[in-house]
Amino acid sequence: MIKVGIMNVTGYAGGELARLLYSHPETRLTSVTGRSEAGKRLADVFPHLACYELKIAPELDLVDFVYSALPHAASAEAVAPLVRAGVPVVDISADFRLRDPAEYAAWYGVEHPAPDLLQQAVYGLTELNRAPVQHGRLVANPGCYPEAALLALAPAANAGVIEHDVVIDSKSGVTGAGRGLSLTTHLGEAGESVSAYGLSGHRHLPEIVQELAKCFPPVEAPQPVHPRVTFTPHLVPITRGILSTCYAPLTPAWAAENREPGKAIRSLYEEFYAGEPFVRVTDAPPATKHTRGSNMCLVYPTVDERARRLVVVSVLDNLVKGAAGQAIQNMNAMLGLPETLGLDMPAVYP
Numbered sequence: 001m002i003k004v005g006i007m008n009v010t011g012y013a014g015g016e017l018a019r020l021l022y023s024h025p026e027t028r029l030t031s032v033t034g035r036s037e038a039g040k041r042l043a044d045v046f047p048h049l050a051c052y053e054l055k056i057a058p059e060l061d062l063v064d065f066v067y068s069a070l071p072h073a074a075s076a077e078a079v080a081p082l083v084r085a086g087v088p089v090v091d092i093s094a095d096f097r098l099r100d101p102a103e104y105a106a107w108y109g110v111e112h113p114a115p116d117l118l119q120q121a122v123y124g125l126t127e128l129n130r131a132p133v134q135h136g137r138l139v140a141n142p143g144c145y146p147e148a149a150l151l152a153l154a155p156a157a158n159a160g161v162i163e164h165d166v167v168i169d170s171k172s173g174v175t176g177a178g179r180g181l182s183l184t185t186h187l188g189e190a191g192e193s194v195s196a197y198g199l200s201g202h203r204h205l206p207e208i209v210q211e212l213a214k215c216f217p218p219v220e221a222p223q224p225v226h227p228r229v230t231f232t233p234h235l236v237p238i239t240r241g242i243l244s245t246c247y248a249p250l251t252p253a254w255a256a257e258n259r260e261p262g263k264a265i266r267s268l269y270e271e272f273y274a275g276e277p278f279v280r281v282t283d284a285p286p287a288t289k290h291t292r293g294s295n296m297c298l299v300y301p302t303v304d305e306r307a308r309r310l311v312v313v314s315v316l317d318n319l320v321k322g323a324a325g326q327a328i329q330n331m332n333a334m335l336g337l338p339e340t341l342g343l344d345m346p347a348v349y350p
């Protein structure tokens with residue numbers, strides 16, 4: 001059995017990791033940390049995790065594999081000594097997602113605590129970056145919004161279907177903002193209401209731009225051409241789930257070559273994701289409820305022929321494919337295990 005530890009089990013992402021790891025056949029969760037709840041039994045903090053005998057400790061015990069579900073900055077500080085000691089890590093925070101430490105400082109408002117590790121960090125969207133993840137020792141789990149947007153747009157960008165000009169309209173449930181209390185996410189404010197936020201620039205925007213740039217076909221330039229991206233997140237009154245509707249103009253060349261663009265786009269997406277256990281191209285626009293509690297991302301591509309625009313709807317559970325499930329998929333890939341281990345379950349419905 002591979003001994004696994006979770007740093008900061010008391011947040012939503014950490015708690016979800018513990019829930020999913022319980023049924024993982026090759027690993028055993030042996031150490032969990034927390035700050036204010038240190039000393040308590042995991043079951044006392046999360047009654048749904050009464051299956052565990054574990055106690056929450058202030059520091060991690062010796063383990064073979066570490067997940068960090070700490071907030072940004074605190075995560076890099078805690079992860080750095082482990083990575084330097086050779087322990088494989090999946091970091092669920094944003095700390096190792098952006099390549100450029102100056103960009104990290106600009107968006108996160110702090111100097112990067114371990115900039116020397118950025119070069120070895122691998123962006124952990126397994127479907128788009130499988131070989132580097134398999135060889136990675138420090139894997140940066142993607143943000144939940146970037147994950148939904150990148151899986152929606154990657155096949156089209158890769159095949160030269162769309163221009164470098166994208167609009168991403170996303171809706172998220174309240175757990176996306178974490179377990180800490182805030183006025184905007186409590187029931188009286190978020191219930192029976194929908195609101196846009198982050199219009200002046202959300203922290204997930206530079207991550208989307210950085211990774212989407214790599215999806216477009218290489219051009220004769222030293223660096224990938226960065227797409228223009230307008231990303232507007234919305235808060236909706238559900239517990240879990242992200243739905244993103246992504247729009248991009250078709251390239252004139254692709255539009256001219258494809259007389260039945262709706263059919264062509266579907267076969268392109270089906271081919272791109274053939275054999276992927278956690279991405280499914282659907283026949284009808286999916287709903288967040290179709291992925292609740294599962295590691296699936298459902299993608300529905302179509303073409304608005306009047307406007308000559310690609311429209312792709314994607315849904316996932318922000319705590320599973322958008323966080324803990326993706327982290328386990330990455331761990332499986334890093335350890336040479338089948339990617340589906342511990343994750344092969346249908347969504348909870350209704």
Ligand SMILES: NC(=O)c1ccc[n+]([C@@H]2O[C@H](COP(=O)([O-])OP(=O)(O)OC[C@H]3O[C@@H](n4cnc5c(N)ncnc54)[C@H](OP(=O)(O)O)[C@@H]3O)[C@@H](O)[C@H]2O)c1
Nearest residue numbers: 010011012013035036070071074093176178179180318323
């Ligand atoms: N929620 C999501 O959908 C989601 C998706 C993808 C990635 N993530 C990332 O996952 C990480 C955890 O997110 P979350 O949503 O699970 O957070 P959360 O539910 O808000 O939990 C945050 C926890 O962090 C602890 N904490 C706060 N500051 C700390 C510090 N400086 N050192 C140690 N512990 C600290 C708090 O516990 P005490 O105050 O009790 O110690 C709290 O339990 C974040 O980096 C987030 O960006 C979250």
